[in-house]
Amino acid sequence: MSYLEFRSPAQPETTALKAKQQTKEAAPKSQIKRAFSDFVVKNYGDHYLKKIKQQRELAAQGPQLDLEQDQPLVGIIGGGFAGMYAGLILQSLGLEFELFEASDRVGGRIDTWYSKLYNASNPDQACLYGEVGGMRVPQFSADMLPVQQLTIALNTVLARNGLEDKQVNWRKFYYSSPVQRMRYNNMQAPIEAKDASLNPLNFDSAHGGDIAEVWLTPTSQGCETPYLPINMILEKVNQPFIEAINQSFKKGFEMLMQHDNHSMWSYLTNVFTLGELGEYYQESMGAKTDNLPYNVVSYLETLNVGTGMYAVSFVEMVIAVYDWGGSKNPYDPADPNIYMVTVDKGMQHFPDACKTVLNLKEGVQVTDGIAAQQSIGMIPGQNGQKGYSPTNLTPDAAPPPSVPKADPIVPTPVPGSVSQTRVHLNTKVVDLRYNSSLFSNYGGMEMGITDSEGNGQIKQYPYVISTLPNGNYINGSLGADFFQNLSFEKARALRECNYMPSFKAFITFKEQFWATLGSRQHAGLGVGTSDKPNRQIVYPSYGYEALGGVLQIYCWAQDAERMGALDDEARVNECLKGIQYLYPEVDVQAVFAGYDPEVTTKTWFWDNHAGGGAFALYRPGQFKNLYPALLTPEFEGHLNIAGECCSVHHGWIVGAMDSGYNAVFNILKQMQRDDLITKMQQIWGVLTYPDIDSKADQVKELEAYLS
Numbered sequence: 001m002s003y004l005e006f007r008s009p010a011q012p013e014t015t016a017l018k019a020k021q022q023t024k025e026a027a028p029k030s031q032i033k034r035a036f037s038d039f040v041v042k043n044y045g046d047h048y049l050k051k052i053k054q055q056r057e058l059a060a061q062g063p064q065l066d067l068e069q070d071q072p073l074v075g076i077i078g079g080g081f082a083g084m085y086a087g088l089i090l091q092s093l094g095l096e097f098e099l100f101e102a103s104d105r106v107g108g109r110i111d112t113w114y115s116k117l118y119n120a121s122n123p124d125q126a127c128l129y130g131e132v133g134g135m136r137v138p139q140f141s142a143d144m145l146p147v148q149q150l151t152i153a154l155n156t157v158l159a160r161n162g163l164e165d166k167q168v169n170w171r172k173f174y175y176s177s178p179v180q181r182m183r184y185n186n187m188q189a190p191i192e193a194k195d196a197s198l199n200p201l202n203f204d205s206a207h208g209g210d211i212a213e214v215w216l217t218p219t220s221q222g223c224e225t226p227y228l229p230i231n232m233i234l235e236k237v238n239q240p241f242i243e244a245i246n247q248s249f250k251k252g253f254e255m256l257m258q259h260d261n262h263s264m265w266s267y268l269t270n271v272f273t274l275g276e277l278g279e280y281y282q283e284s285m286g287a288k289t290d291n292l293p294y295n296v297v298s299y300l301e302t303l304n305v306g307t308g309m310y311a312v313s314f315v316e317m318v319i320a321v322y323d324w325g326g327s328k329n330p331y332d333p334a335d336p337n338i339y340m341v342t343v344d345k346g347m348q349h350f351p352d353a354c355k356t357v358l359n360l361k362e363g364v365q366v367t368d369g370i371a372a373q374q375s376i377g378m379i380p381g382q383n384g385q386k387g388y389s390p391t392n393l394t395p396d397a398a399p400p401p402s403v404p405k406a407d408p409i410v411p412t413p414v415p416g417s418v419s420q421t422r423v424h425l426n427t428k429v430v431d432l433r434y435n436s437s438l439f440s441n442y443g444g445m446e447m448g449i450t451d452s453e454g455n456g457q458i459k460q461y462p463y464v465i466s467t468l469p470n471g472n473y474i475n476g477s478l479g480a481d482f483f484q485n486l487s488f489e490k491a492r493a494l495r496e497c498n499y500m501p502s503f504k505a506f507i508t509f510k511e512q513f514w515a516t517l518g519s520r521q522h523a524g525l526g527v528g529t530s531d532k533p534n535r536q537i538v539y540p541s542y543g544y545e546a547l548g549g550v551l552q553i554y555c556w557a558q559d560a561e562r563m564g565a566l567d568d569e570a571r572v573n574e575c576l577k578g579i580q581y582l583y584p585e586v587d588v589q590a591v592f593a594g595y596d597p598e599v600t601t602k603t604w605f606w607d608n609h610a611g612g613g614a615f616a617l618y619r620p621g622q623f624k625n626l627y628p629a630l631l632t633p634e635f636e637g638h639l640n641i642a643g644e645c646c647s648v649h650h651g652w653i654v655g656a657m658d659s660g661y662n663a664v665f666n667i668l669k670q671m672q673r674d675d676l677i678t679k680m681q682q683i684w685g686v687l688t689y690p691d692i693d694s695k696a697d698q699v700k701e702l703e704a705y706l707s
Contacts, residue, residue, distance in 0.1 A: 031142050032245065032322045033648040034687075037627075039253040040648075045628035047489065052666070055637035059670045065442045065462055072096040074667065075447050075459055077429045078467035080108020081653050082642040084354040085150070086465050086660035087422065091363035092683050093676050098459070099358065100449055102428040107351030108467075109133040109614065110653065113506055113602040115550070120345060127543020129346050130506035130552045132604050133614075134653055135538070136173040138327040139339040139397070140388065144654050145378050146685060148341075152372035152390055153364045153683075154353045161360060161416040168353050170341040171394040174541045175327070176526035181582045184302070184531045185209060190582050193526070198226060203299050210295045214284040222279025230299060232280045233292065237272055238321050245322065256315055261620045264317045265310035268297045306535055308558035312498065313618045319648070331388075332402035341397050342541060355423050362417035367409060369683030374408035378685050381407030426452035431480035432464065434635035443638055448480055463670075465663045467642045467656070470494045471613060486634060490641070493629040497645050498622065499613025501605070503560035505534070505553040505575045508593040508600040512549045513586045514539055534578030535559050548593065551579060556614070564605025569595055571603045616645035631662070637670040661687050 041048060067073060074090060076083045079101030090097045105111070115128035138144045151168040158166050178194035185202035200216035203209040215230040223232075245252030259267055268291070274281055275288030286293075301310045310317075329335040343350050357363050373379045377386040387406035388399055431448030438444035438460055445464040450456050466482075473482040473494055486494075514525060514537075525539035535555035543549050553575045555563060563571055572595055580588040593600040618626070630646045633639060640663035642656070649655030661684065668677050681687075 033143055033319060035249045036253060036319055037648045039250065039257075040623055040627055041631070043254075043257075044624045045631070048628035048632045051632055052637075055633060056669055058636060060672060063440055063442045065439060065671065067439070067462070070096075072098045073462055074098075075445065075461035075464045076100070076467065077432075077447075077464065078108065078643075079103075079106035079351070079355070079423060079425070080467055080643070080656055081110065081351065081354075082108075082467035082644070082646075082656035082660040082663075083465065084351060084358060084423075084660075085657040086467070086642065086664050087358050088150075088354060088363060089661065089664045089680055089684060091358060091422075092365070092369070093679055095676075097422060098461075099423045100427045100429050100447075101423065101425050104425055105348075105351075106355045106423065106425070107133070107348060108656070109469075110347050110351050112346035112348035113598075113604075114346065114348075115506075115508060115602075116599045123543075124546045124548065126345075127540060127546045127549050128508060130504075130540075130550050130602070131342070131347050132504055132506075132602070134347060134651075136175070136340045136342050137170075137653065139170075139341045139399075140330050140403075141327065142330070142378075143649065144652065145376050146657055147653050148376050148390060149369070149372045149378055149685065150657070151350065151353070151392055152375055153368045154357050155392055156368045156372070156411055157357050157360070157362075157364055157417075158353065160414065163356060166349075166353050166356050167392065168350050169344040169392045169394055170390070170397050171344040172396040172541060173340040173342040174526055174539070175338045175340050180526035180539070181528040181537075182530070183582055189584065190528075190530075197231070198228060200228065201303075203230075203295075211293075211299060212284070214282055215296060215299075219282075221282070229277070229280050229282065229285070230296060233268075233277065233296070233300060234304070234321075236277050236280065237268065238318055240276075241318050242322055256318060257624070260313065260315050260624050262314045263311050263620050264314045265297060265301070266620070267314040268292050268300070268310070269294065302531060303529075306556045306559050309500075309556060311557075311619065312500075313620050313622060315623055316618050316650070329400060329402060331404060332400070335400060335402060337400075339399075341393070344394055344542075358423050359419055359421050360417040361420040362414070364683060365412065365414055366679065366682050367411040369685075371408040371411045373685055375406045377406060382409060383407040428477075429466075430477035431484075432466070432482055432639070433484055434638060435460075436636075438462070443636060445635070445638055450477075463638055463640070463667050465640045465642055465660070465667075467660070469499070469613065469643060470497050470616075470645060471499065487632075489629040490632065490634055493626040494641070496622070497626055497630065498617055498619040499645070500556055500615055500617040500651075501560040501564065502556050502614030503554070503563040503571075503603070503605050505563075505571060505603040506550050506601065507553065507572060507575055507579070508548060508550050509588075509591045510548045510593050511591045512544065512546070513583065513591060514551065515544050515549075528582050530578060530581055532574075532578040532581050533559055533563055534575045537579060537582060553578065560605065560614075568597060568601075568603055571605075572601050575603075615651035616643075617650050633666050633670075637666065640666050658687060 073095050074097040076087055076097055076099040079099055083099055084106060087097055087099050111132040113130050113132050117125055118128045119125035137147050155167040158164060179192045181190045181192060182196055183190035187202050191199060198218045200207065203211045204213055204216040206213065216228050218226045218228060220226050241252060241256050244255045262271060270291055272292060273288060274285050274290050327338045327340060329339060374381040375390050377388045380386050385404065387404040389406040427449055429447055429449050433446045435446050436443045439462055442462060444460055444462045447459040447464060448456065449459060528537040534553045538552040538554050540549055563574060576588055576592060595601055630641060642659035642663045644650055644655030646659040647655035649658060665677065
């Protein structure tokens with residue numbers, strides 16, 4: 001995901017707040033989004049449920065599919081994680097497919113930039129890279145565990161084929177630190193996070209800001225430790241919904257969805273009242289019936305996310321707050337630390353490993369998948385208990401002692417595999433049409449593709465899974481239109497689903513001044529923040545033994561749009577000014593390695609393969625009105641749309657994976673292959689949404705297989 005965090009880095013972790021957090025541990029916090037997805041489909045997905053039932057009934061009554069031996073069952077559009085995960089599932093089930101990717105690489109919005117000076121075997125050059133796309137994964141979140149399970153299963157396949165050099169390993173991602181820097185509103189000097197909880201950051205009127213002193217004056221009212229009242233607001237905003245969800249998912253979600261038509265900004269300025277601050281309320285703030293002032297909400301947006309981010313759905317924000325607990329250690333509620341991991345030597349190794357396995361005839365086997373699930377606690381091990389001890393962690397990512405060891409089975413030995421090319425790069429899909437007469441009236445999709453030299457071809461498949469970002473359904477090809485004959489609700493959902501712009505830059509320096517000044521060698525510095533256009537400096541979690549290194553600049557929404565509107569060198573100049581603001585004691589220009597695109601610098605804003613946005617982030621009303629529509633298969637079930645926008649895990653790899661899983665599930669249901677659904681669940685785990693099936697029955701089937 002791409003947020004910094006969901007409460008101000010200046011907010012103190014009070015004794016009261018800790019107590020409330022500990023009382024929440026009884027609820028399955030890390031699976032909140034799965035439960036929410038079930039709730040949305042059950043309560044607002046009438047059209048989806050009706051249509052998918054009709055599609056499956058028609059398929060059961062109609063002609064049966066009779067494929068030629070070499071004819072692939074599924075055509076997959078897009079080589080991001082939604083497409084590749086769907087392909088890996090199909091491969092594991094013995095079902096053939098072809099995958100087409102328009103660019104020269106797989107991974108979609110998982111993309112590592114490597115400087116042209118990068119050299120993995122030279123310590124001074126091995127750190128010269130950065131993550132253009134996703135850069136971290138919560139280590140212990142139950143919802144996110146399938147991402148790690150996938151890497152372990154891939155590594156098993158790669159090892160038996162003598163491809164150990166392609167394996168994926170996880171290293172620690174340093175999410176935060178007490179010495180990460182902060183500076184806002186022309187403060188005289190930057191401060192460190194450990195000193196920020198009682199600092200007004202120049203937002204108060206006494207220092208040139210516009211917020212009344214009552215909000216930024218330290219007090220202990222209603223709390224055992226001093227705090228700034230403004231930093232306690234979000235706790236009170238989220239608390240009623242989180243407590244309701246803890247008591248009952250259904251009642252909690254019903255309460256939350258009453259505000260689905262509000263943005264975060266709208267809720268704070270039109271619904272939430274000062275009286276709801278409870279023990280933190282003071283009369284000088286205003287009447288209890290008043291809403292929060294504009295400038296107070298601006299402060300919250302500025303410190304918690306980025307300019308314009310509070311325009312997104314209030315529901316989206318609250319669910320994200322709750323789900324963020326998946327970054328904590330589930331085996332020890334008293335452990336306050338955030339645990340995240342990233343791929344060693346760059347996230348690009350992960351999709352590259354997927355492609356390598358997809359281009360083998362035989363992929364992940366049943367026991368490969370089960371062992372991988374057990375090793376990270378997706379399911380109990382041989383001892384009947386869940387544990388966490390994956391084999392692909394670097395020493396810095398080792399879990400704390402409070403985490404029990406896993407007891408996985410040993411995968412059944414199988415021989416290596418021959419190659420079989422299924423992934424086709426530099427191949428663009430430009431047209432997609434349903435033809436009911438294909439495959440002896442079974443029906444199917446006709447797909448128009450062009451290669452890098454402009455040569456065209458028509459492919460035919462019984463089923464297609466399209467995983468393009470929604471902006472890429474505008475393909476720019478004359479006479480070819482993805483929207484041809486799509487249903488009204490699907491065309492509208494693809495057009496309206498909100499995507500969040502993102503900006504990243506990577507700037508190389510001859511000296512790692514941030515490490516020397518931060519006194520955090522080999523421990524990571526977290527994220528430095530300011531109100532300058534660049535907004536964030538994400539410090540590397542690696543390479544502190546090198547002389548030089550790379551700083552990553554990261555911002556979203558309106559901040560990203562404004563940075564992205566500049567030319568490339570101007571973007572870098574703005575980033576350098578932002579870095580200088582946080583490091584006034586350093587001559588940043590003197591240690592800058594110089595502007596040399598792809599050697600010392602890289603910036604990214606709009607990418608023609610990303611389709612105009614970094615990740616989906618719903619606006620008000622879109623959970624009710626667009627989410628079920630995005631899930632609905634088209635053309636009597638022969639076309640499935642997938643991608644992280646078709647999940648509730650927006651911006652996470654697991655969101656793309658969940659959508660790919662669901663697309664394959666829909667195809668297997670359409671084909672009446674419950675036997676293959678059972679096998680899929682054995683290998684890849686049980687996913688209940690968005691089809692409303694009995695999870696209990698599925699779990700019993702899996703446990704019976706394990707026994």
